[in-house]
Amino acid sequence: MRKGMLVIISGPSGSGKGTAVKKLTRNDFALSISMTTREPRPSEINGKDYFFVTKEQFLEARDSGKLLEHAEFVGNMYGTPKDYVEAQILSGRAVILEIDVEGALQIKEKVEESISIFLMPPSFEELAERLINRKTEDLDTIVRRIKRAKHEIEYINKYDYLVINEDIEKTVSQITSIIDSEYLKPHRNKDFFDHIKGENYDASTIILRTNDNT
Amino acid sequence: MRKGMLVIISGPSGSGKGTAVKKLTRNDFALSISMTTREPRPSEINGKDYFFVTKEQFLEARDSGKLLEHAEFVGNMYGTPKDYVEAQILSGRAVILEIDVEGALQIKEKVEESISIFLMPPSFEELAERLINRKTEDLDTIVRRIKRAKHEIEYINKYDYLVINEDIEKTVSQITSIIDSEYLKPHRNKDFFDHIKGENYDASTIILRTNDNT
Numbered sequence: 001m002r003k004g005m006l007v008i009i010s011g012p013s014g015s016g017k018g019t020a021v022k023k024l025t026r027n028d029f030a031l032s033i034s035m036t037t038r039e040p041r042p043s044e045i046n047g048k049d050y051f052f053v054t055k056e057q058f059l060e061a062r063d064s065g066k067l068l069e070h071a072e073f074v075g076n077m078y079g080t081p082k083d084y085v086e087a088q089i090l091s092g093r094a095v096i097l098e099i100d101v102e103g104a105l106q107i108k109e110k111v112e113e114s115i116s117i118f119l120m121p122p123s124f125e126e127l128a129e130r131l132i133n134r135k136t137e138d139l140d141t142i143v144r145r146i147k148r149a150k151h152e153i154e155y156i157n158k159y160d161y162l163v164i165n166e167d168i169e170k171t172v173s174q175i176t177s178i179i180d181s182e183y184l185k186p187h188r189n190k191d192f193f194d195h196i197k198g199e200n201y202d203a204s205t206i207i208l209r210t211n212d213n214t
Numbered sequence: 215m216r217k218g219m220l221v222i223i224s225g226p227s228g229s230g231k232g233t234a235v236k237k238l239t240r241n242d243f244a245l246s247i248s249m250t251t252r253e254p255r256p257s258e259i260n261g262k263d264y265f266f267v268t269k270e271q272f273l274e275a276r277d278s279g280k281l282l283e284h285a286e287f288v289g290n291m292y293g294t295p296k297d298y299v300e301a302q303i304l305s306g307r308a309v310i311l312e313i314d315v316e317g318a319l320q321i322k323e324k325v326e327e328s329i330s331i332f333l334m335p336p337s338f339e340e341l342a343e344r345l346i347n348r349k350t351e352d353l354d355t356i357v358r359r360i361k362r363a364k365h366e367i368e369y370i371n372k373y374d375y376l377v378i379n380e381d382i383e384k385t386v387s388q389i390t391s392i393i394d395s396e397y398l399k400p401h402r403n404k405d406f407f408d409h410i411k412g413e414n415y416d417a418s419t420i421i422l423r424t425n426d427n428t
Contacts, residue, residue: 118400124415132420143420153410161398164406174398181395184375184388186332192378196367201338206346206357 002191004028004093006085006111007179010104011119012149014130016165020119021098023172029179030088032097035061038076051081068110069103080107089113094179101155115182117175118159122166124149216405218242218307220299220325221393224318225333226363228344230379234333235312237386243393244302246311249275252290265295282324283317294321303327308393315369329396331389332373336380338363 011017021031035051037058046052053061058077062070070079080097088095089111099107108114121127127149131142156162161178165171182188225231235245249265251272260266267275272291276284284293294311302309303325313321322328335341341363345356370376375392379385396402 120406120410123410124413125419128415128420139421146415146420153407156407157400159400161395162400162403162406163398164403174394177391178395178398180388181375181392184377184392186371186373186376189376189378192334192376193367193370196334196337199338201342201360205339206342206360207353 002092002183002188003113004089004091004095005179005182005188006032006089006107006114007094007096007175008104008107008114008116009096009098009119009175010101010116010152010159011165012121012127012152013145014127014134014149015119015121016130016168016171017098017119019168020165020171020175021096023168024096024175026176028093030093030095032080032095033084035067035079035081036076038078051084068107069099071103082110085111101152105155105158113188115161115178116159117161117163117178118156119163119165119171120153120156122164216306216397216402217327218303218305218309219393219396219402220246220303220321220328221308221310221389222318222321222328222330223310223312223333223389224315224330224366224373225379226335226341226366227359228341228348228363229333229335230344230382230385231312231333233382234379234385234389235310237382238310238389240390242307244307244309246294246302246309247298249281249293249295250290252292265298282321283313285317296324299325315366319369319372327402329375329392330373331375331377331392332370333377333379333385334367334370336378 009017009021033047033049033051035053035058037053037055038050040046040050040052044050055077058079061067061081062079066082067079068082068085070077072078080099080103085095085097097107104116108116121130124146128142128146131137131145137145163171163174163178223231223235247261247263247265249267249272251267251269252264254260254264254266258264258266269291272293275281275295276293280296281293282296282299284291286292294313294317299309299311311321318330322330335344338360342356342360345351345359351359377385377388377392
């Protein structure tokens with residue numbers, strides 16, 4: 001069976017990556033699920049939204065190398081479980097992982113079957129406009145996010161692909177095209193090679209077949 | 215303006231590459247045009263079907279490095295003019311070039327902006343069946359073509375992509391996806407980098423803009 005792959009998606013806050021990821025709903029796509037020590041909210045389901053664990057369980061997973069990356073955020077720990085990602089890849093799925101630049105570069109080294117996509121708005125002007133129009137962040141936060149975005153774009157060359165998000169439907173279709181094309185790399189088609197190299201097909205078979213047809 | 219690229223397509227006789235190439239008719243696609251010393255047939259147009267030249271002109275082009283590759287076939291010379299390919303790439307087009315394995319590997323080295331696609335039928339059995347059903351080749355030719363195909367598949371790993379041609383429409387859409395995704399590689403988007411790096415967008419601009427919006 002053909003292996004899937006890990007699809008790493010990064011981009012500045014306001015690039016629209018959250019919206020894009022939510023729209024990548026094809027049957028052979030799966031979202032990566034994080035492990036966290038945070039308390040579940042009433043609507044959240046264990047094993048779907050997050051893997052909810054105790055601090056001890058988290059530290060044990062981290063220390064035994066079972067997390068692809070991890071980070072702390074307002075007192076809670078978050079991490080990407082390696083086993084889950086690898087099981088999805090083995091079952092032929094493209095696992096979508098939304099992650100920041102630092103996490104992305106760490107993970108890319110650790111997962112052989114991975115590709116990385118950087119999502120950008122068409123300009124900083126447009127990025128600022130989106131952040132302002134959300135009306136959820138104060139001015140300080142917006143200024144900090146733009147500054148951070150200016151730092152993040154220095155890493156674009158380390159990514160395999162750059163998608164400029166002008167229109168969300170176009171962006172989703174471009175990400176889908178990227179995944180589909182990646183499946184067409186020769187090294188992802190070992191099964192096909194094994195099949196055709198194993199075919200015992202020579203002149204005598206062809207002669208028999210030609211006689212059948214005439 | 216965004217540069218185009220050279221799209222090299224190879225595959226065994228009977229893989230359907232000729233049919234696929236004919237269906238790649240998007241506005242930003244162009245077929246490569248060969249230079250030849252062969253006499254034009256009545257229906258053929260110079261500069262569209264071929265660049266028809268004298269033997270002297272051909273040899274001069276070849277010796278002054280103006281051909282990306284060249285070969286002789288039943289007494290006539292054929293070659294791929296570098297200038298034409300490069301002009302198309304500069305004008306933003308994906309230039310499609312159907313060529314054998316040996317030619318493909320030569321050209322890939324010479325053209326920086328190139329990608330290569332190998333087209334295969336799903337199996338040798340299917341390949342033989344297609345060649346038999348054409349009823350244009352005799353048995354000896356079919357046996358020779360299968361043998362050649364078995365040699366050619368040893369080079370698949372040198373290609374960027376492998377397309378298994380089960381259905382011509384799917385094949386054309388896969389080749390199109392490959393080209394579209396290749397345009398999303400960061401190194402092909404230098405104009406965008408220049409644009410965003412040149413944007414003089416900082417905190418004071420954002421403050422002005424926020425005041426406008428409230």
